[in-house]
Amino acid sequence: MKFILDAVDPSGARAGRLILPHGEIETPAFMPVGTQGSVKAMTNEELVDIGTGIILANAYHLYLRPGIEVIEKAGGLHAFMRWDRSILSDSGGFQIFSLASLNKVTEKGVEFQSHLDGSKHFITPESAIDIQRAIGADIIMCLDECTPHPVNHDAAAESMRMTLQWAKRSKERWETRPDGDQSLFGIVQGSVYEDLRVESVEGTVGIGFPGYAIGGVSVGESKEEMYRVVEWCAPRLPEDKPRYLMGVGPPDDFLEAIGRGVDMFDCVMPTRNARNGTLFTSRGKVNIKNARYKDDFEALDPACPSPVTTQYSPAYLSHLYRAGEILALRLNTLHNLYFMLNLAATCRKAILEGRFSEFKRTFLARYLVSNGQA
Amino acid sequence: MKFILDAVDPSGARAGRLILPHGEIETPAFMPVGTQGSVKAMTNEELVDIGTGIILANAYHLYLRPGIEVIEKAGGLHAFMRWDRSILSDSGGFQIFSLASLNKVTEKGVEFQSHLDGSKHFITPESAIDIQRAIGADIIMCLDECTPHPVNHDAAAESMRMTLQWAKRSKERWETRPDGDQSLFGIVQGSVYEDLRVESVEGTVGIGFPGYAIGGVSVGESKEEMYRVVEWCAPRLPEDKPRYLMGVGPPDDFLEAIGRGVDMFDCVMPTRNARNGTLFTSRGKVNIKNARYKDDFEALDPACPSPVTTQYSPAYLSHLYRAGEILALRLNTLHNLYFMLNLAATCRKAILEGRFSEFKRTFLARYLVSNGQA
Numbered sequence: 001m002k003f004i005l006d007a008v009d010p011s012g013a014r015a016g017r018l019i020l021p022h023g024e025i026e027t028p029a030f031m032p033v034g035t036q037g038s039v040k041a042m043t044n045e046e047l048v049d050i051g052t053g054i055i056l057a058n059a060y061h062l063y064l065r066p067g068i069e070v071i072e073k074a075g076g077l078h079a080f081m082r083w084d085r086s087i088l089s090d091s092g093g094f095q096i097f098s099l100a101s102l103n104k105v106t107e108k109g110v111e112f113q114s115h116l117d118g119s120k121h122f123i124t125p126e127s128a129i130d131i132q133r134a135i136g137a138d139i140i141m142c143l144d145e146c147t148p149h150p151v152n153h154d155a156a157a158e159s160m161r162m163t164l165q166w167a168k169r170s171k172e173r174w175e176t177r178p179d180g181d182q183s184l185f186g187i188v189q190g191s192v193y194e195d196l197r198v199e200s201v202e203g204t205v206g207i208g209f210p211g212y213a214i215g216g217v218s219v220g221e222s223k224e225e226m227y228r229v230v231e232w233c234a235p236r237l238p239e240d241k242p243r244y245l246m247g248v249g250p251p252d253d254f255l256e257a258i259g260r261g262v263d264m265f266d267c268v269m270p271t272r273n274a275r276n277g278t279l280f281t282s283r284g285k286v287n288i289k290n291a292r293y294k295d296d297f298e299a300l301d302p303a304c305p306s307p308v309t310t311q312y313s314p315a316y317l318s319h320l321y322r323a324g325e326i327l328a329l330r331l332n333t334l335h336n337l338y339f340m341l342n343l344a345a346t347c348r349k350a351i352l353e354g355r356f357s358e359f360k361r362t363f364l365a366r367y368l369v370s371n372g373q374a
Numbered sequence: 375m376k377f378i379l380d381a382v383d384p385s386g387a388r389a390g391r392l393i394l395p396h397g398e399i400e401t402p403a404f405m406p407v408g409t410q411g412s413v414k415a416m417t418n419e420e421l422v423d424i425g426t427g428i429i430l431a432n433a434y435h436l437y438l439r440p441g442i443e444v445i446e447k448a449g450g451l452h453a454f455m456r457w458d459r460s461i462l463s464d465s466g467g468f469q470i471f472s473l474a475s476l477n478k479v480t481e482k483g484v485e486f487q488s489h490l491d492g493s494k495h496f497i498t499p500e501s502a503i504d505i506q507r508a509i510g511a512d513i514i515m516c517l518d519e520c521t522p523h524p525v526n527h528d529a530a531a532e533s534m535r536m537t538l539q540w541a542k543r544s545k546e547r548w549e550t551r552p553d554g555d556q557s558l559f560g561i562v563q564g565s566v567y568e569d570l571r572v573e574s575v576e577g578t579v580g581i582g583f584p585g586y587a588i589g590g591v592s593v594g595e596s597k598e599e600m601y602r603v604v605e606w607c608a609p610r611l612p613e614d615k616p617r618y619l620m621g622v623g624p625p626d627d628f629l630e631a632i633g634r635g636v637d638m639f640d641c642v643m644p645t646r647n648a649r650n651g652t653l654f655t656s657r658g659k660v661n662i663k664n665a666r667y668k669d670d671f672e673a674l675d676p677a678c679p680s681p682v683t684t685q686y687s688p689a690y691l692s693h694l695y696r697a698g699e700i701l702a703l704r705l706n707t708l709h710n711l712y713f714m715l716n717l718a719a720t721c722r723k724a725i726l727e728g729r730f731s732e733f734k735r736t737f738l739a740r741y742l743v744s745n746g747q748a
Contacts (some may be wrong), residue, residue, distance in 0.1 A: 036693075036699060037693065037697075038699045038701045040699065043701065043704065061697075066668065066689065066692075069591065069669070073689075074671060074689060074690070080689070080693075081692055082685060082686060131482070163432075294444065295444050297447065297448060311456060313454075315440065315447075315454070319410075319440040319454075323410045323439060325410075325412045326415040326700060326703055327412045327414075327416070327417065329700055330417070330704070
């Protein structure tokens with residue numbers, strides 16, 4: 001993996017390129033989430049059409065179903081799902097703590113029960129690397145403990161330090177089989193405590209990884225707390241390595257974090273909102289179930305060249321959703337992902353032209369006011 | 375509308391072309407069902423890619439939701455759903471009798487309660503034409519009474535004769551506004567009684583339509599009864615007009631009816647089966663949920679050039695279905711529709727080459743034996 005920093009905007013926002021085995025990713029990058037080996041409701045062709053360069057997959061889900069043997073037999077996840085662009089696999093830390101039940105954490109690893117069938121499993125930092133080797137993603141993640149929110153300082157400190165130990169062991173395991181085509185990212189933890197975040201950044205950078213993630217956000221903290229966490233971490237991370245904010249975010253958080261020096265993002269919200277009938281527009285979120293759209297034939301968002309809203313009327317999208325048509329989920333998802341990828345590309349352009357702060361201000365003024373957030 | 379008969383095979387199977395305002399349809403033709411203004415799980419682009427020339431829409435459903443005013447405001451169903459190939463709209467007769475509740479039939483028309491909200495509606499042969507004018511399909515259907523199965527001879531006779539009266543009134547209404555771009559088909563009824571079917575054919579042909587449908591099948595009668603109904607009706611219908619067997623069918627019924635001189639078909643089974651995990655193959659139906667497919671990486675049907683099964687393994691399709699992914703519904707639907715359209719094209723070729731009987735025998739030998747039907 002190579003990371004090229006093309007420009008740093010006066011604001012601190014960065015434009016870069018990530019050269020991975022399956023292609024080049026321009027940053028800031030939004031990664032659609034394909035938890036179970038499929039970005040919900042999308043085909044690979046559609047993802048490529050809207051400019052997706054990298055998707056996220058989840059080791060926890062794939063380990064439980066279809067199982068690592070099946071993915072190995074397929075020749076890895078790329079071959080299994082026929083996706084020939086890049087993949088980042090999450091280690092499963094977050095999912096073990098949010099989805100699985102009865103999880104028991106020790107220094108050695110974490111024991112948990114499958115959310116699918118209650119079966120018991122034990123995953124260690126080492127086995128998380130082995131699982132992700134089999135999945136074969138371009139970027140893989142260290143197993144981390146994701147603390148809930150709120151958590152007190154002592155518990156957050158203890159957990160963060162264990163995550164640091166796990167990061168060291170993850171790197172050691174990763175180095176035992178240096179096949180050269182996967183890059184392991186470390187994850188910064190420390191909840192909403194500045195001293196812990198700083199300690200975590202220093203410890204993780206001390207171990208040394210090709211890229212760094214800021215984890216433990218989007219777990220219930222406020223937007224302002226999340227922005228502060230990014231402000232503590234991002235500037236302390238090496239300038240020449242990519243920075244990935246995990247599980248973020250809605251368009252406003254996306255812009256705020258880019259403005260604080262983050263390069264990579266993933267979030268289920270664009271796809272999940274889509275399936276609930278919520279569409280992203282430049283004037284905020286729109287609920288297509290709203291009665292006003294029933295016979296509305298004006299373009300939903302004239303400012304957005306989305307392949308969905310330039311082609312289909314709000315009336316038709318509203319009808320499809322009300323009628324329970326699968327096409328509603330498809331078109332809504334395609335639209336929201338297009339919106340995020342287009343927003344990322346627009347941010348990149350603004351950064352390259354040194355006018356990110358102005359772009360952000362203009363965008364948010366329209367987006368947040370209409371959204372009732374400002 | 376123009377119908378050109380290209381060839382009649384020694385078996386009686388016909389190959390023709392239907393020239394409609396939105397394009398030319400080769401027959402035998404399979405029409406994917408887009409009940410509510412969307413072929414479930416498909417986009418227009420995908421339908422075009424697999425060679426769909428005409429889809430079916432349902433006046434009953436569209437009348438109830440989104441309502442005819444919305445479709446009129448859109449400029450008709452073609453514009454509403456952005457489909458620029460042909461559409462056939464069913465009058466809603468079948469749905470009123472199968473979906474709606476408390477329906478009360480008189481000579482004047484039928485009163486029914488919406489299956490959506492219980493609201494009361496009254497539809498006449500005349501208003502069914504008006505509704506279909508607004509929808510704007512290329513082919514529209516007379517309102518008919520679809521008798522249940524089994525039904526005694528007297529009731530079937532009475533119902534069939536009323537359908538004949540309704541057909542006369544439908545044609546009269548249709549002729550009051552001869553805008554020239556919609557073709558009205560008559561529907562033959564008469565349940566499983568030969569004398570009634572013959573009387574219905576003669577009466578309907580006596581009124582005179584650009585095309586004829588055989589209705590009242592796929593309502594619970596046996597396959598053999600259905601084949602007999604087709605044998606009674608098809609040869610008595612004018613040779614120079616298209617013949618449409620409504621609601622049929624699975625691949626075997628499709629071939630049997632083509633062999634008896636039918637030109638057009640629609641059926642929800644390929645799409646509905648797909649959503650239940652059942653895929654059509656040349657060796658019969660396959661349930662992708664079967665455990666044997668979990669780690670099967672061999673092509674599902676080497677004999678079928680489906681864009682789905684040539685690209686994705688049974689193991690991946692099985693995983694998607696088990697994981698509840700929307701992509702499973704998409705790919706399964708795309709596959710089954712491709713299978714039916716490809717089968718129709720293969721039948722046409724065999725008819726043009728005068729070897730339909732042999733093709734049918736070979737196909738069914740493999741299909742039915744593997745399917746456990748023979």
